[in-house]
Amino acid sequence: MSHLFEIDSLVHRYGSIFALNEVSLSVDQGSIGLVGQNGAGKSTLIKILLGLLKHTNGTVKVFGSDISQHSVGLRGRIGYMPEREGIIPGLNGIEYVGLSGELNGMSRKIALRRAHELLSQLGLDEARYRRLENYSAGMIQRIKLAATLVHDPDLILLDEPTSGLDPDGRAAMLALLKSLAQRPGKSLLFSTHLLGDIEHVCNHAIIMEKGKIAASGALDLMLESQLNTFLIRWKNKNSSSNDVYLAALKQSGAEVSLSEEFGQARVVVTDAWSKQQFFKLAKEAHVTLIGLEPEEIDLRTVYQRVVGYKKNLPPVISLKKPEVSEVNS
């Protein structure tokens, strides 16, 4: 059985800027989350998978066919929901979704029937004859999703599907995506900044960083691989024993990241490591270990480790309330 998509040495440049640089990736059917900072190359990758962008170099196969040669035909098996664009003002909901079906090869009658079904399922049955420019942000996202699903595609590509939604709308959208992802034979790939969304819906994650794949794999395995991380806290009688303890940990094969707070560190250890070693090394370095807890692992933690996100945190802006006297003056 062929992969859902296979990418080999993919390069895409905008002028001299590499949007994607030597990306190689194979992904099987399922629900796939694509995560990365702005400019990481997520949208470019999605548009290349859709055949909208001609890549500079490399090969991209979707459902086993080369996208650069069969892009129009393959788009009949793919549904794409863009983040911001994709609305035709002046059309109503039914016309919009029906048109999407017709453009994907369905007859007008079947496309309209399917559009009615989908809009009912997505809670837009009362708004189906309303013009799209009068829809709220949540309704726009849902109508775009309906237009994406109308021809029952085998692969759904979603670019920031929860963008601009209120919490209730977001929860409803995620529940819907989750149910879509569970349909047999169907796959879903969505890009987002919201890591919780991916954990909620996906079973595979791709982390992108500066046009490259920083990590890719089954979400469970990704999280499991990060389980050997501990947060430790200690007290010491003199500062030299502090250095001795940290050096001993490193010598034993642990990766140590010191916290900003004195006497705290995050330690990543190997599978063979036992918790007793922390105490043993602490005793040898004359350090009193006062805290040892496994770090709670979620995709955010994995992402931060892979991308080194903490280094790029923006400065904290103080929102100090103005003094009453200043306001009065």
Place this chain on the structure above:
Amino acid sequence: MATSLAWFSIWPIARTAMLLVFRRKLFWLLFAVAMLSFIFTFGAIYLLATLKQELPQMARFITSMLKDLDGSGTTYLNFMKLQGTVMMILLAFAGSVLAGNDHSRGGFMFYMSRRISLVYYALGKLLAIGLLVLLITTIPALVLFFEYGLLGDMAEYFRENFQIVFGIIGYGLLLSLSIGLLLLALVSWMPRPVPLVILWGGLFVFLPILSSVLAETLRDSEVNLEESSWRLLDLWNNLYIVGSKFFGVELPLFYGAIIVIFTVCLFSITAIFFRLRYLQHQS
């Protein structure tokens, strides 16, 4: 679930573009203006037919005065030219609705992410523009032709003038194709309505005036005003010159007009192709 050929997607694209235009009140206002001359001509033909029955001499007199109502090819040629004036105004305003909004408001991505290529998209939009042109020029002209025949000596008129139908259709298709390509090219580069109206006005108002002024001032004294090469700057006049040939009327500058129209069409196709390719990659 996808069944039909991608070629079949041209019609939904055209239908949607026309639907968006039909939903504008301005369209119906301009359409009503365009229909005024049609109703006037329709009424005049009816009146002439009645006079021919009751006052044949009066009818002959009127026909000799109003050459445009004698039922010959020139009647329909000039009627279509007159309709074209309103059509130009209508297309200037409808251009941004027909295709411009796709570029300025993101609809282009909607089309491009479906099972169609740029060619189908462009053909769909061209079909929409062409059908609007036919709706205002060709269909009313055909109605007038059949009215003229049905109210007069039907069998004789249709037998002697059947080639006029081909003339009307030929001129209509020429207008649809050339105007459609030019409008789509301009809209692709200039999707906003105001700049589009200004440019369109420049092409079909300013250039004809300029061509008349240049023809008047720079022509040789021996050359007829209508034979001055400067008249080729007037695109609308070029279409009229080439269109006349479909009705068996040969006007001066025929080959020059063909070259200009052909060049404009070729330039438009190139402009459409490169712009849409660029927009597809940038969107």
